[in-house]
Amino acid sequence: MGSGKRGLLAAAVTVVCAVTVLAGAGTAFASVPPEPSVATASGSPAPAGSPVPGTTPGTTPAPAPTPDKDLEKIREQLDRLYHDAAVATDAYNAAEEKAEKQSAELDDLNARIAEGKAKLERLKDQAGATARAQYRDGGLPPMARFLLTDDPQRFADSAATILNGERATRKLLTETARTQDELRGYADDAAARMKKLEADRAAKDAAKKKIEKRIADAELLESRLEKKEKEWLAELERQAARAxxxxxxxxxxxxxxxxxxxxxxxxxxxxxxxxxxxxxxxxxxxxxxxxxxxxxxxxxxxxxxxxxxxxxxxxxxxxxxxxxxxxxxxxxxxxxxxxxxxxxxxxxxxxxxxxxxxxxxxxxxxxxxxxxxxxxxx
Incomplete structure (x- = not known):
């Protein structure tokens, strides 16, 4: 078959393939630009009207050379390396999200601990004020002063005061104990959160190292290819995607x-x-x-x-x-x-x-x- 007929046949096959793909694609979604028909070896779209590598403008593209089997193996190896990097990236993102959450919860717990300590100090001040009041009254507890009085009205007033004082004291002691328990609980929770945060940070660091290693391996593999081999590799990727x-x-x-x-x-x-x-x-x-x-x-x-x-x-x-x-x-x-x-x-x-x-x-x-x-x- 002559070169002219071969060129016509190649062009006809190209048209038939294009019609077949367009027939199956349906109506375009208006806000999305059309997919480029030619891509560079890096995967970026080639400018509109750019010639296919290895051709000159205005000519029918020659059939792409058939890469050897080693390049197909390299393509598969690159796919595996980048997939492993994607797996590690998901692990990194998950660990980062968890670390951010644990850090926020730890900040909240630290704020609660600070509030609890301030409250405990106020309760201690109240207890101290009560003790100082007793000292000013001669060091006698309210019950003793109550029993020593001979005035009936004062007796009645003292009884009410004693009851109120006892209630206030019990409330103060109960509130102090509850605040101390809360502080212990916050401290234990904060320690557990810190442990989880350290684990999430360690997981994040491990995932980062794996990502960087897989990407470096892929880049090294690609760097060993000649320019023509990179073009063939890109063509293999396009062929696999089209198929x-x-x-x-x-x-x-x-x-x-x-x-x-x-x-x-x-x-x-x-x-x-x-x-x-x-x-x-x-x-x-x-x-x-x-x-x-x-x-x-x-x-x-x-x-x-x-x-x-x-x-x-x-x-x-x-x-x-x-x-x-x-x-x-x-x-x-x-x-x-x-x-x-x-x-x-x-x-x-x-x-x-x-x-x-x-x-x-x-x-x-x-x-x-x-x-x-x-x-x-x-």
Whole structure:
């Protein structure tokens, strides 16, 4: 077959594939920009009209070279490393959230302890005042003075005074004992909270080390590749994503699905859309960078409906809905361990913060294994 016919055939295949994908995608969700058709090796969208690597403008792209099997293994290895980093990131975020909670509760307990000590000092002052009053009356207790009086009216007045004094003394002693018990309870609780806080900080530090190690391993692996190998690796990633998305759409999962969002869902999608292009940074919640659950939690906070910080807690605590019933603003949880989350934007697309080295982007909702869908707002 001549080169001209091969070029026509390649162009025809490209058109057929494009028509097939567009036919399965349905109506676009108006507030979300279309997914770029060409991506750079780093995962960032290429500028509109940019030529495919290895071609010149105005020419039909030549068939992509077939990478060897070693690059496929490297792609799988990178996926594992970044997935492990995502697992550790969720652990880090959870430990950080717990540490913040324990720290706040510890501050509250310390404030109660301070109040209790001040109250105890006031009670001691009252007891001292009572003792000093007795001393001024000659050191005789009220009962003794009561028995020694010969005046009937004074006798009656003294009886009432004694009863009131006894009640006041009992109340003072009871209040003092209760305050001391409260202080002991606060102190014990504070010690337990401090122990938990130290454990959460240790878990956070361990997760941080694991994240940094996995990312460093991935970056080292990628740094050993030649420029052409990096291009092929990026092409492998695109091919895998396209194949997964096509299979997902071909399953009919979007048949009859509604892209009508709630008012809160529209606000959440609008927030996520405004973050497009910002870098992924593990543990980040904005405003300049995000990790996957940092993006979704902040988007829903902006919509006026706070949700849990981590993808695993979002999956555990938020109401589940069927994929066929999802609508823009819902969160899609990925992988069996719920370590990635994205926001459904309609038209079979998601907005998410993918992984280190990438930016907040739009991609197909079926490009990763879906665990389920949750809806932050009923």
């Amino acid at each position: 997964a998305q096509t299979a997902w759409l071909d399953s009919g999962v979007l048949d009859g699905i509604s892209d009508k969002a709630s008012a809160e869902g529209k606000k959440a999608v609008a927030f996520a859309t405004a973050q497009l292009g910002k870098p992924y940074v593990w543990g980040a919640e904005g405003p300049d960078s995000f990790d996957c659950s940092g993006l979704t939690s902040q988007a829903w906070a902006a919509a006026g409906h706070p949700i849990p910080r981590t993808s695993q807690e979002q999956w555990r605590q938020l109401p589940h809905v069927a994929v066929k019933d999802m609508r823009p603003g819902d969160l899609i949880i990925y992988f069996g361990d719920a370590t990635h989350v994205a926001m459904y934007a309609g038209d079979g697309k998601i907005i998410h913060a993918p992984r280190p080295g990438r930016t907040v982007t739009v991609t197909g909702a079926g490009t990763m294994p879906i665990l389920g869908v949750v809806r932050p707002h009923a």
